[in-house]
Amino acid sequence: xxxxxxxxxxxxxxxxxxxxxxxxxxxxxxxxxxxxxxxxxxxxxxxxxxxxxxxxxxxxxxxxxxxxxxxxxxxxxxxxxxxxxxxxxxxxxxxxxxxxxxxxxxxxxxxxxxxxxxxxxxxxxxxxxxxxxxxxxxxxxxxxxxxxxxxxxxxxxxxxxxxxxxxxxxxxxxxxxxxxxxxxxxxxxxxxxxxxxxxxxxxxxxxxxxxxxxxxxxxxxxxxxxxxxxxxxxxxxxxxxxxxxxxxxxxxxxxxxxxxxxxxxxxxxxxxxxxxxxxxxxxxxxxxxxxxxxxxxxxxxxxxxxxxxxxxxxxxxxxxxxxxxxxxxxxxxxxxxxxxxxxxxxxxxxxxxxxxxxxxxxxxxxxxxxxxxxxxxxxxxxxxxxxxxxxxxxxxxxxxxxxxxxxxxxxxxxxxxxxxxxxxxxxxxxxxxxxxxxxxxxxxxxxxxxxxxxxxxxxxxxxxxxxxxxxxxxxxxxxxxxxxxxxxxxxxxxxxxxxxxxxxxxxxxxxxxxxxxxxxxxxxxxxxxxxxxxxxxxxxxxxxxxxxxxxxxxxxxx
Numbered sequence: 202x203x204x205x206x207x208x209x210x211x212x213x214x215x216x217x218x219x220x221x222x223x224x225x226x227x228x229x230x231x232x233x234x235x236x237x238x239x240x241x242x243x244x245x246x247x248x249x250x251x252x253x254x255x256x257x258x259x260x261x262x263x264x265x266x267x268x269x270x271x272x273x274x275x276x277x278x279x280x281x282x283x284x285x286x287x288x289x290x291x292x293x294x295x296x297x298x299x300x301x302x303x304x305x306x307x308x309x310x311x312x313x314x315x316x317x318x319x320x321x322x323x324x325x326x327x328x329x330x331x332x333x334x335x336x337x338x339x340x341x342x343x344x345x346x347x348x349x350x351x352x353x354x355x356x357x358x359x360x361x362x363x364x365x366x367x368x369x370x371x372x373x374x375x376x377x378x379x380x381x382x383x384x385x386x387x388x389x390x391x392x393x394x395x396x397x398x399x400x401x402x403x404x405x406x407x408x409x410x411x412x413x414x415x416x417x418x419x420x421x422x423x424x425x426x427x428x429x430x431x432x433x434x435x436x437x438x439x440x441x442x443x444x445x446x447x448x449x450x451x452x453x454x455x456x457x458x459x460x461x462x463x464x465x466x467x468x469x470x471x472x473x474x475x476x477x478x479x480x481x482x483x484x485x486x487x488x489x490x491x492x493x494x495x496x497x498x499x500x501x502x503x504x505x506x507x508x509x510x511x512x513x514x515x516x517x518x519x520x521x522x523x524x525x526x527x528x529x530x531x532x533x534x535x536x537x538x539x540x541x542x543x544x545x546x547x548x549x550x551x552x553x554x555x556x557x558x559x560x561x562x563x564x565x566x567x568x569x570x571x572x573x574x575x576x577x578x579x580x581x582x583x584x585x586x587x588x589x590x591x592x593x594x595x596x597x598x599x600x601x602x603x604x605x606x607x608x609x610x611x612x613x614x615x616x617x618x619x620x621x622x623x624x625x626x627x628x629x630x631x632x633x634x635x636x637x638x639x640x641x642x643x644x645x646x647x648x649x650x651x652x653x654x655x656x657x658x659x660x661x662x663x664x665x666x667x668x669x670x671x672x673x674x675x676x677x678x679x680x681x682x683x684x685x686x687x688x689x690x691x692x693x694x695x696x697x698x699x700x701x702x703x704x705x706x707x708x709x710x711x712x713x714x715x716x717x718x719x720x721x722x723x724x725x726x727x728x729x730x731x732x733x734x735x736x737x738x739x740x741x742x743x744x745x746x747x748x749x750x751x752x753x754x755x756x757x758x759x
Contacts, residue, residue, distance in 0.1 A: 239317050240275065241307075241320070249286070253328070256324055263438040266439045267441065268438075279310075279331075282295060284296050294645060296646065300328075302741065303327065304331045317342070318343060319441075325403060326402040330482060333413075336415070337451050342444035342448070345415050348396060349423055350403070356390075361390050363391060364510065369382065369383045370383065370652075396425065401511065405472030407421035408472065415545075417436060417546065419526065437546075440546060454544055454545065454546065455487040458542075462543060464503075465503050466539075471512060473597075477493070477685065478756055485755055500582055505577040507576075523561055582598075586714065588720075589669070589699070590686045593685070595683070607633075607717070609631075610701060611701065613635065615636070628666060630662060631665070632667075633705040634653075634657075638733075640752065642692055644736070645745050647673050649672065650672055650675075671689035673685065698726040
């Protein structure tokens with residue numbers, strides 16, 4: 202941002218600047234600081250979750266980098282919560298809502314203070330896209346720093362992580378694991394600070410943000426507890442001042458081509474379906490045209506290569522040891538799958554960043570499969586449409602031997618009812634479970650269904666049933682599951698019209714989601730449908746329900 206903007210932040214007429222200067226002197230400003238770029242450093246630090254626990258010390262390193270490069274850092278916070286801890290109860294309604302609150306909070310501070318640039322430090326599923334959404338809105342030079350991934354836990358049967366404990370609960374319910382066995386996994390699953398270790402939503406979005414050019418190289422794969430992550434944080438502060446000098450802004454980086462790069466990396470790594478929601482939202486904030494059809498277009502030509510959890514064997518730490526995210530991107534660039542000309546936050550193009558980095562295939566490793574022997578020749582995230590999802594739905598088909606099912610519907614109007622049915626062993630092989638009323642408006646907040654899908658997997662039904670919902674799935678979910686069904690039940694989408702026993706077909710190959718009843722019967726049910734009352738009458742959830750758009754538009758609130 203130019204010096205003219207800095208002058209507008211401080212009253213520009215003579216001695217009228219004095220009150221502004223006095224307040225800033227009280228927080229440590231010196232005379233020459235008033236002519237330097239002022240940098241907002243947003244730390245989403247919190248000790249309520251391991252994902253965000255390292256962020257305070259990393260943000261301090263970022264401040265040092267800003268100072269060293271000639272800027273003045275101003276550190277501030279924003280609210281953040283933990284998807285993993287909110288999972289499986291009413292708190293999960295706040296998860297996706299928090300993405301909007303975080304974006305709003307960063308905008309309020311950085312735009313209100315007229316900061317010349319923004320560094321944002323995040324480590325959890327929603328504070329990462331929330332930070333990038335805010336950067337796109339205010340459009341001053343910005344860099345995102347991921348807090349890093351957790352190390353894997355060591356269990357009796359091999360490495361364990363957060364999803365292991367959800368599945369252990371299902372195994373306990375099925376009589377396959379005793380209470381002591383559950384506790385052992387609980388105690389080992391999260392050995393320290395960092396975000397969930399598999400290719401779940403945090404690592405998915407950190408990889409996408411790096412590929413989009415808003416994080417430094419290796420930002421997605423440097424572990425949370427590493428000196429490399431501290432160096433990266435410092436270097437980000439230095440790099441931001443270079444962006445300010447060159448006037449390179451987020452909307453220069455977030456383009457159709459860089460979004461293609463981001464989703465290509467997500468597809469190659471086997472990332473979370475939540476990337477669909479978040480990339481849609483980021484694109485809208487940056488005024489870039491992007492729809493569900495773009496995800497499907499890329500999915501048809503990008504192979505699934507990484508043997509990463511939840512459907513595979515490895516975690517992000519294994520990818521780090523194999524060369525990290527830049528080594529993966531170098532392989533994809535050499536295969537002609539990435540746009541190397543895209544500008545990045547280093548002030549260089551993606552191709553220039555990767556010039557001296559060897560392809561991951563130059564190493565002996567087993568995390569990324571060869572291009573000619575992929576885990577699947579096309580993308581693991583598919584967009585389904587049909588009379589059950591006219592606007593679209595999202596499914597993750599990685600690791601599935603069976604990608605098609607036709608079966609009787611077992612319908613539940615909320616996650617709790619479905620979980621109770623699982624505990625009562627009511628769901629049988631061949632069923633198609635329908636969990637509705639969990640969409641952006643209906644939830645409100647579009648909860649993730651990890652407790653449901655993990656419990657089904659623990660009972661041995663994960664690959665023997667289908668499940669559809671207008672809610673979301675955790676990045677840790679696997680199985681023949683379909684989420685983001687739009688329009689949602691609460692606004693009268695066809696999923697609201699499904700009845701117990703109806704025949705439902707999920708076809709991941711044909712990309713269709715079908716309620717096997719006649720159009721006449723659907724019209725009859727629609728005529729009899731009445732809109733339910735909002736679940737929430739006040740507070741942030743009520744505000745969200747009144748303003749949120751469809752999942753097919755990223756569940757944004759404008």
